Amino acid sequence: MADILIDRVAKSFGAARALAEVSLQVADGEFVALLGPSGCGKTTLLRIVAGLETASGGRVVIGGRDVGALPPRARGIAMVFQNYAVFPHMTVADNIGFGLRMQKRPVEEVARQVGRAAEMLRISHLLDRWPARLSGGQRQRVAVARALAVQPAVLLMDEPLSNLDALLRLEMRADLKAVLREAGTTTLYVTHDQTEAMGLADRIAVMHGGVIEQIGAPGAIYARPATRFVGGFLGSPPMNFLLCSASGGRAAIGDFALAAPQDGAVMLGLRAEDAVPVGAAEGIPFDVRVVEPMGAHLLLTGAVGDQPLRAIAPPDAAIAPGARIGLRPDPARLSWFDPETGRRLEAA
């Protein structure tokens, strides 16, 4: 077990800047997700921690030891790769035991650990198989078992579920969470899927353009995004943004007014589930263009004035496309952003 300290780590590929002085601390036993769109630098950061990439600046400290000059094998880490990277010329058992055999552990110990890891991932019946005969989900389990078998101080995962189909991903996600909780391993987990990050992580670091935009518990960054980007990236449907102008501490949207943190141009961040559909006479005036029944709720797509917006309504609500309804927002759950900088505005 160990903590990870990422201290002002920077990385440039020639003239292109991939990471700009990123700092992040992961506590012992904590699960932190690096979340961001492709090209945001999250995989680069993970590979620098793994030692598969060299940083242009800054340092990485694992368990109190600066690992900057150490090769991957000396860092006390294990890694799960996006394409599994299960060795095709070894059986499942040999794959899982690979790290232990490289450490020259006694044969009985290797066998015991392999058995334990396989049991945790529920692949004990596959130990004699060759990877070519496994499904994607099974290979993924082998890759995770191989990583856990060495009982690493730090576990690094690079989009481990992105190659699985949706149903399998859901199942594997729950299994992964249970297994990692049991193992108590410090984990750094890269993903572009916000539901994965929300569901798995103790804390999420949202990355964008080579910087960490916000670090926090999933609930906290969901409810109080620090930037417009974070608000738009987390949640499904994404947060709505309405540009409006405020004077005298009140922002006007159509005929509706809300308490705003500052005067002038402000941007309201409103999540679909944070506004209740009401009659056309009250609330924010919303012209519904499309109604999509999602089962648990109706997804409404339309516009406020000329600004697009998505809202949700109870599944039995009688709302027809083309109708104008009102949306009554929950004042406690609103976010305000500076339209220029995209930063969050706190109420005065």
Next chain:
Amino acid sequence: MNPAMTPVRRLLFWTLVAVLLLWVLLPIWLVAMGAFGGRAAVFQWPKSLLPASLSFDHMAAFLAVEGVANAFLNSVIAAAVTVVLSVALGAPAGYALARYAFRGADAFKLLVLLTRAFPLAILALPLAVGFIRIGLYDSPFGVALMHTVLALPFAVLVTQSLFMGIPRELEEAAWVFGCSPVQAFFRVVMPLALPGLAATAIFAFVISWNEVFAASVLTVRERTLTAYLLAVLSESPLHTRFAGGLLLILPSVLFVFAVRKWLFTVWGISGR
């Protein structure tokens, strides 16, 4: 074979197999007949497909001819050295080209190919002079060096695409789980590359075994089998030529058989 094949498809399948087998085996069989079938059979027409009499006399006589055994040995040495050098030099170059982006990689590839742009005569004659100076002339090792030059471009390019086909993540996984780069290569990359390396070895072997011009120019007494046969056979009786021909064919076939295990290694699909 797929058990679900219809009878018609099965017939077609086996017909094709038979035609291909005949295409390859019939000439070898006829040469063998000429070598072992006795003097009369060589001149018999139409040929019978079964030997009228089996006789090892020609082959024994041929092998007893002075120089044949030595030439055979020289050929084996030259081919073996060529195989080892081509793979040992070609695979690292291919690996470097596949894994690292470095200045001059394209120029390097072009240079490697350029060695094949020169006619063999232009390479072999100055080499003969050079080899005489440094004492490599008239030895199978000198011939092997020449053959390595011929085989190396293919070895480099084939192994490059071979290594490019092995995901980098497999190597990275090996590094993460305790391997040094060298260990990762021998434990993960090399086993996966074996089929391609076997093919590269076969190619180098065949190039060396069949090459006759450079071998003729670079040797006088220590001829390789091809060079020796070229010089001797035109003055030999027909059945001796067949014996020589068979001796030329067999080692290639045996070598391919020896490495075919690695040529078709697919883990977990065909087993090992």
